[in-house]
Amino acid sequence: MGKLIVIEGLDGAGKNTLARAVTEELTARGAHVIGRAFPRYGEDIHADLARDGLHGRLGDLTESVNGMALLFALDRRAAADQLRADLDRADVVLVDRYVASNAAYGAARLHQDADGEIVEWVRALEIDRFGIPVPDEQILLRVPVAVAADRARSRESTDATRARDSYESDDSLQTRCGRVYEQLADRGWLSPWRVVDGVGQVDAASLVAAF
Numbered sequence: 001m002g003k004l005i006v007i008e009g010l011d012g013a014g015k016n017t018l019a020r021a022v023t024e025e026l027t028a029r030g031a032h033v034i035g036r037a038f039p040r041y042g043e044d045i046h047a048d049l050a051r052d053g054l055h056g057r058l059g060d061l062t063e064s065v066n067g068m069a070l071l072f073a074l075d076r077r078a079a080a081d082q083l084r085a086d087l088d089r090a091d092v093v094l095v096d097r098y099v100a101s102n103a104a105y106g107a108a109r110l111h112q113d114a115d116g117e118i119v120e121w122v123r124a125l126e127i128d129r130f131g132i133p134v135p136d137e138q139i140l141l142r143v144p145v146a147v148a149a150d151r152a153r154s155r156e157s158t159d160a161t162r163a164r165d166s167y168e169s170d171d172s173l174q175t176r177c178g179r180v181y182e183q184l185a186d187r188g189w190l191s192p193w194r195v196v197d198g199v200g201q202v203d204a205a206s207l208v209a210a211f
């Protein structure tokens with residue numbers, strides 16, 4: 001049975017780059033790693049609807065925090081069997097964004113903290129009700145909002161398919177979201193967390209050594 005390891009952080013934190021470095025490091029050590037990412041745009045109808053929502057195209061549903069969170073959760077529910085199969089054959093399943101994204105962004109949208117009702121609503125829905133696998137460990141890639149926003153902006157300018165969505169372009173939402181992530185990590189929400197400084201080059205070797 002492999003370990004389910006999740007990378008979380010703000011838009012533009014560098015989760016993708018970290019996932020690649022961790023995968024390379026683990027693979028070099030002989031581990032079988034499977035990489036996954038949520039939302040599964042282009043693969044799951046709920047993920048595609050969530051993207052429409054993020055770009056303001058779902059009207060009232062875009063405005064509904066629970067409605068948007070439900071779409072992201074349904075994407076994960078549809079992936080749960082695949083994730084269990086991945087865990088059966090890999091040493092590590094490394095996931096870029098997972099249940100904590102829903103908790104952190106939902107709470108940020110509602111101006112709640114990690115003790116707010118949406119965080120528990122997400123846990124009860126995704127873990128208890130949908131039976132989505134619980135992570136073994138979560139990594140919070142911490143960067144200041146200004147750094148994350150700069151990175152998201154430059155990604156947008158070099159890649160037209162990466163137009164920033166309504167969450168990414170809202171700096172005050174990102175600030176609140178960063179705070180909720182810190183609280184989730186402090187509380188060990190769903191699993192133990194590790195907080196990694198994402199401003200410079202992350203030392204993937206020492207990160208991996210502790211898995």
Ligand SMILES: Cc1cn([C@H]2C[C@H](O)[C@@H](COP(=O)(O)O)O2)c(=O)[nH]c1=O
Nearest residue numbers: 011038039072097098101102105167168
């Ligand atoms: C996976 C996931 C993402 N999100 C948010 C975070 C991002 O701002 C946005 C899209 O994610 P992405 O930019 O990583 O593709 O959706 C949630 O609110 N809940 C979730 O469950």
